Amino acid sequence: MTAQQMGRDAKRHARKATRNPVFRISARAGFVASGLVQVLVGVIAIEIALHHSKASADQSGALGDLAHAPGGPVVLWIVTIGSFALALWLVVSGALATGKDTRSEWGHRIRDWGKGVVYLAIGFTALTFARGGTSSSTHSTQKGSADLLRLPGGPVLLGIVGLGVVVLGVFLIHRGIAKKFVESIRVPSGTAGRATVALGQVGYAARGIAIGVVGVLFVVAAFTADPQKASGLDGALKTFAALPFGAVLLVIIGLGWIGSGVYTVLRARLAILD
Template sequence: MSTRAGSSARRAASSAGNSRALQILARVGFAASALVHILLGYLAIRVAVNQGGESSDQSGAMAEITKLPGGAIVIWVVVVGLFALGLWLIVQAVLGIGSTSDKRWVRSLIPAGKAVAYIALGVTALTFAQGGSTSNSDSTQQASASILSLPGGPFLLGVVGAGAAAIGGYFVFKGVTRKFEEDLRMPSGTTGKAVRVLGVVGYVAKGVAVFVMGVLIVVAAVTVDPSSSTGLDGALKSLASLPFGVVILVAVGVGLIAYGVYTFVRARFARL
């Protein structure tokens, strides 16, 4: 009975994954993610040159979207796209579980993790679409405090931080080795060359930002101080405090913009 139920679930997931409407919405989700990353890069550069002290994380990017011409409409498109992309990734995770491949756990865990990230970003966008506001930095600190209050909390938070740092490292690896090309139907000629450059620069920059964010979470775990866990905003601003920090942060900001442009291209050429 359970086998038949599992087969039915996989058939339903396969049917949903092949849905033309869901695939189109997933591409809209990639475009929404692209816009968010371009704005993240813009905010990082503003922080680097001391032209703004506003949040340089996802909530700051959402606030910037609402300021755009037609921002009230754009933010709702972002909400729909991000939730749709999260749903499509959940479908891919289900299909990964049912795969006969030796790497089926990878085919499941990676899209599941991405789904959680996109849905969380969609929730942030939804808050702004409804006229509210939120702070990802505060949310990260509150989540860290909640984990620290659990039995073995510092260890658990350390594992979360190490996982985030590992993800950042994987982004760098994916950029340097150009594994991101497997996600695309790569265009040829000059366009293809430009996409490769954007992908390499973008993945490395995002990897650095996520890695630093993971390190800050580990610091919060070791010191049992949730105020050290400040999310992406804290990670970017901590880069500015390093020697040559302004140059580093501007480079990361440019890289995040490159990642955003690459993701716009992915919206068109992604293998779905």
Template sequence: MPDPARAVRRSSRSAKDSSALQALARAGYVASGVLHLLLGWLAVRLAVGASAGSADQQGALRELAHAPGGALLLWLTATGFAGLALWQLIEAVAGVPGTDTARQVGARVKAGGKAVLYGVLAGTAVRVATGTSGAGSEEGLTADLMRVPAGRWLVAAVGAVIVGAGVFHVVKGWRRSFRDDLRGTGGGAAGQTVVRLGQVGYVAKGVALGVLGGLFVAAAVTADPDRAGGLDDALRTIREQPFGVALLVATGLGIAAYGVYSFARARYASL
């Protein structure tokens, strides 16, 4: 009797061999590069007090909307993120190549999480392109979550997961293990530049995620949803620290470096 699960995995592996899908996945890394460059720019503007909008993903996409040809760029960005989400979903179903059996479950869960993340980014780009994006409120969502049974524990768990993701990014950048995601970097000075951009970018992104997760944990500990927030709140928290302006400028430049690294990854990523 045919095994439906095996048939799905076989079909998924065949889809991964599609040059069109691989091109879409690489376009997703380009979209990620654009988004992180804009986030870096917004962070620097926030540091120097010149920011008029929110320094988060939605704010970055709104900046893109105001660029020449912004509507087209937004739809291309949404398409790229959707392609990358589909690629990660296929890996979650079919398995992640180059991963041993003992780590395969974790790798699939990670791929599934990335599929959700890129899917959300694609949806956000579509909403901004169509003018249907709302302001959003992480505090409101956190308050709703706190009202359910064990809500404070759930908020704390969300914060801990985000902090864990931040630590993962910092370690990945420090150890340069992101090189495993690449099939090569071209060698020479160009290759060294890609690696350095990846190092700086992963560490800076990890710091921002760590602060963001900390806000959720603080909201859970104090039972105050107003202490939660999004990336914009995390960056503002960095600015409020001693030498905060310099720290935020460095973080913004690091996030922008991750954006440039993403362009390189679009070319060199192992797919």
């Protein structure tokens, strides 16, 4: 059997696996899990704006709050399994991606694999809390930045990472404003469809703004050689709170994250997994 034939067989088996009903249900559960985390991040952001919370406004803070809620550990295991399943589906989907040309094909692959890494991170964080442990994404981000800064050319590398995150933020904002996300879902008709699209637009824009600020903080950390500046999503959202009228901005962004979470939960049913 030639390498080309082996590649075709591998893709055929992968497609068969992704069409398995159990696999698809698990992947859709991953969207629900992600939506829940986004809603919790939005709620924490609003609480911080109103000075009612000291929790981290990121996935570790959201999952930490969930761990202490009634029935939280059970939900955390569902988040863990769903996130891992969705990450696996995205990795396989990326491997099977096709496009009009090679550039388009690899664009789809990089996008799916990037999302897969994000859901994998959510899964591992949820698993840590589900097993009774604790996690701090802010601490992990700062430690990773410090390790990078110690490398030869570390500040340049960290600056490149920051610029990459800024580009991701801009991409999310554009994806929301231009309604690019509707290509990956089955949009309902009528009012339900319009509401779904509106939630998607607001959600992508809010997430893009917050993630863009995360990238800016990475760039600042690179220029100042201070890893404490790279504080991740929690630091980015708290940066808004420190601005004039920052509380209002943070409430708006928090509402945007809640809208994004609701859209992502809806996406669990509407996503095209073919």
